[in-house]
Amino acid sequence: MIGAVQLGVLAACVVLFVPMGMAGWHLSRNKMLFFSGALFITLAVGVHLSPYFPSISHFLTSPAATIVLGDGRGSCLSLVHDIVWDVKPARHMHPVSYTDGNTNGSSKSSAYDRELSWSWARSKSVLECDFQKLRSSDASDLLNGSWVVVAGDSQARLVVLSLLNLVLDSDRMEAVKGDLFKRHSNYGIMIPGIGLKLDFIWAPYVSNLTDLMLSFRENVNLPDVLIMGSGLWHMLHFSNASDYGVSLQMLSSSLVSSLSFSRELSNDGPVTGSVPIRSQHLFWLGMPNLINSMLNTEEKREKMNDVAFYSYSMELHKSRILRQAGGHFLLLDIHSLTQSCGPQCTEDGMHYDGAVYNAAVQIVLNWDKCSLSVDVLSFTCIERWQWEEHMGILINTDGD
The missing domain is CATH 1.20.58 (Methane Monooxygenase Hydroxylase; Chain G, domain 1)
Known part of the structure; x- marks a missing residue:
C-alpha cells in the first residue's frame, strides 16, 4: 500500500x-x-x-527557530558545555561515597589521589558569553524562594549533592549525606535561610518520571526548576532501546499536559500575596560516558556498550523531549562533560568525580539565565538576573 x-x-x-x-x-x-x-x-x-x-x-x-536574542546570546547555549579540566596530585586523600543505582543500591567509597578542577574554555566565543562560577552567596540569591526537584537514578543524586555543597556549609553537609544516600529512597530538605525547597525523587525508569509529572498535575503544582533523567537502569535491566523510546513518548505527553495545565492555572487561577514571577525551568540529565572496560560487573560490560548507548541516545533525540528537537527540556549534557574529563575522573566507568557534577550545577545556573532572559542595556546574563531580583518584579494582587 x-x-x-x-x-x-x-x-x-x-x-x-x-x-x-x-x-x-x-x-x-x-x-x-x-x-x-x-x-x-x-x-x-x-x-x-x-x-x-x-x-x-x-x-x-519550533520555538528554537523563532527565538532571536538581540546580542547573539543564543549562540552561548551551544558553548556552555565547553569545559576544560585540570588534574593535579592531591595533597590529601578525599573519600567520595555514592550509591550505585545499577548494582541494587550498594554503596561504594573511593579515595581520589588527585585534585580535579575545571573552567570554561578560554576561546574568544566562550569568553564573550561571560560564563561565571557562582559563589555560594550568589547561588543562594538566585535560588531564593525556589522549589527545585531533581529526579532520576544515582547520577541525579550526585547532582543534588553538588547543589547542596554549593548552598550549605560543611557542617550541614555532613548531616545531609547520610540521609541523601539511603538506598532507593527519596530525599527532601528545606533551607530556611534562603527559602529553598529541594527534593530528590528516586526514579530509575522513565515510567517513574511519568508518574511524577502526573502527580504534579494532580497536586496542581510544578517546581520552579526540574532536573530529571533516566536510562542507565533501563539499558542494564531491559536492554531495549525501542521500549525506552516509547516510554519517553509517554513522558513527553504527560509533560505537555502538565505544562498546559500549569499555564492555564497561572493565567486564570487565583494568586495570593506578592510573589516573584517564575516559570518552569526544565533540564534533562543526560547519561554519562560509559567506559566499558572500567564497569565493575560482567553484565554491565556486556549490556552497557557503545552500541547500546548510541541506540538509547537516538531514542532520546527522536522522542522530541529535548528543546533542541522542539521539546521542553534543555539537555544537561553529562556525556560531553564526562567524555572530556575521561578515565582519570572515574573509578568505575560510570560515576564520576564530584567536580563533574559541580560543573553541571554551574551550567544549569548559567545556561538557564542566558537562555531565558533577553539582554538589554549590555548587561551580562548574571547581571541582568540579579538586577531583576533587586528591582522586585512582582505580581501584586492589589492591582498597583
Missing part, C-alpha cells in the same frame, strides 16, 4: 517536471522566463509537500 509520503512525492514529480518539460519545450529560447517559471513551481511544490515531512514543518514552527 502506498503511503501518504510516497503519494505526495509522486504528485510533486508530476506537478514539477511536466510543466517544466512543457516550459522547456516552448520557452527554450527564453532562459530567464524558463528558470523563473521553474523556481516558482519548485517553491509551490515545496509548500505543498512540507506537511508530509514533519521534521521540516516542525523546524519551521
